[in-house]
Amino acid sequence: MKKRWLNRDLVINRAIEMADAAGSVTAVSLTALAESLDVRVPSLYNHVAGLEDLQHGMAVAGVRLLLDELRAAAVGLVARPSLEAMAHAYRQFAHKHPGIYPLTVRAPEPDDAELGALAQELVQMLLLVWATVGLMGDDALHAIRGFRAVLHGFTALESAEGFRLSLAQDESFRRLVAAYLDGLGA
Secondary structure, three states: OOOOOOOOOHHHHHHHHHHHHHOOOOOOOHHHHHHOOOOOHHHHOOOOOOOOHHHHHHHHHHHHHHHHHHHHOOOOOOOHHHHHHHHHHOOOOOOOOOOOOHHHOOOOOOHHHHHHHHHHHHHHHHHHHHOOOOOHHHHHHHHHHHHHHHHHHHHHHHOOOOOOOOOOOHHHHHHHHHHHHOOOHH
16 A cells, blocks of 8 residues: 655645745646656646645745744834845745745635635735835825835846846845835835
């Protein structure tokens, strides 16, 4: 009798490892994943309904990881230091997880309760942090959108090798975040 050692988490985590190693989620096919796990493709269907379900699971896991890293970066901090720490954690996440990072960027579909709940948790956490610099309600939501655009824009250009000058990217990132926060009076 064969041992059943596979489970959904193991399948999704292996797919994440493969995507991050390749730098793209498109590198993960069910065939390549099955090969990597040393099983046949039909065995995967006991744990994922197909490629779309696998990618959804990867997105959920990715957003959870991002939330954990942002939360950990902000522990014990308030106001501007918290926002700066979260900005750096966001950038590090994008570097560490180039394969699944793009899955964390897209807003969830209205009928996706699981990703919707995670997105709401992220927004609530950010609203609390922005409140510590005096921004609330719609002003805070606009600030969050802008902050996200600044962070994503920099990391997207960075991952596409858009910065070739011999100038420290870390310093450019620090100055960009500072300029955005200064502009909001944070």
